Amino acid sequence: AQSVTQLDSQVPVFEEAPVELRCNYSSSVSVYLFWYVQYPNQGLQLLLKYLSGSTLVESINGFEAEFNKSQTSFHLRKPSVHISDTAEYFCAVLNTGGFKTIFGAGTRLFVKA
Amino acid sequence: DSGVTQTPKHLITATGQRVTLRCSPRSGDLSVYWYQQSLDQGLQFLIQYYNGEERAKGNILERFSAQQFPDLHSELNLSSLELGDSALYFCASSVDAGLPYEQYFGPGTRLTVT
Numbered sequence: 001a002q003s004v005t006q007l008d009s010q011v012p013v014f015e016e017a018p019v020e021l022r023c024n025y026s027s028s029v030s031v032y033l034f035w036y037v038q039y040p041n042q043g044l045q046l047l048l049k050y051l052s053g054s055t056l057v058e059s060i061n062g063f064e065a066e067f068n069k070s071q072t073s074f075h076l077r078k079p080s081v082h083i084s085d086t087a088e089y090f091c092a093v094l095n096t097g098g099f100k101t102i103f104g105a106g107t108r109l110f111v112k113a
Numbered sequence: 114d115s116g117v118t119q120t121p122k123h124l125i126t127a128t129g130q131r132v133t134l135r136c137s138p139r140s141g142d143l144s145v146y147w148y149q150q151s152l153d154q155g156l157q158f159l160i161q162y163y164n165g166e167e168r169a170k171g172n173i174l175e176r177f178s179a180q181q182f183p184d185l186h187s188e189l190n191l192s193s194l195e196l197g198d199s200a201l202y203f204c205a206s207s208v209d210a211g212l213p214y215e216q217y218f219g220p221g222t223r224l225t226v227t
Contacts, residue, residue, distance in 0.1 A: 034215065043115060043203055043218030044156075090156060099169040101216065103148075105155040 002027035006104035023091030117219035138206030151200035
């Protein structure tokens with residue numbers, strides 16, 4: 001069975017500083033990996049995904065994540081955060097050929113002015 | 114706007130009662146998922162339906178049941194409600210016409226059990 005561990009429950013950071021949200025997964029088979037974002041009082045939205053090919057994937061708003069198979073990680077990074085990036089971020093894993101996406105516990109990113 | 118609608122937005126009810134949450138997926142999506150989000154348990158997958166049939170089951174209690182209708186909308190029924198059932202319940206949908214697929218989440222129904 002697969003599992004997802006988000007190592008930090010909360011990450012406070014100042015505006016324009018870089019940030020990394022960590023995600024490790026466990027699975028005995030190949031996986032697809034996702035990052036979802038949940039803004040206050042809203043549902044989750046897909047931020048970016050790794051399916052195959054290049055291990056570095058990017059979102060339209062400056063986030064990127066790198067799939068590291070040897071370390072079973074999919075950390076999310078942004079070189080310079082904005083106040084509007086304040087949200088909860090969920091890492092998720094889906095086994096290739098499977099149906100059940102497993103979500104991590106979430107990391108609350110709080111960007112301070 | 115994800116295109117997934119959920120009703121009602123808020124629901125307040127008493128312990129022991131039964132409620133029904135409704136979800137309409139995005140046009141063309143065949144799969145519907147239900148999730149429960151609470152402060153202590155995080156985001157928990159409950160159940161998935163694909164084109165009217167149950168496809169995957171997660172941490173869904175026996176007091177909870179769901180179904181997907183021919184028009185693809187779905188309902189989650191929660192019965193014998195307990196205080197601990199208070200949570201945000203999300204519905205998501207996906208095309209599911211060939212993996213991998215991303216899920217589109219609705220705005221959620223906030224259930225408060227008093």
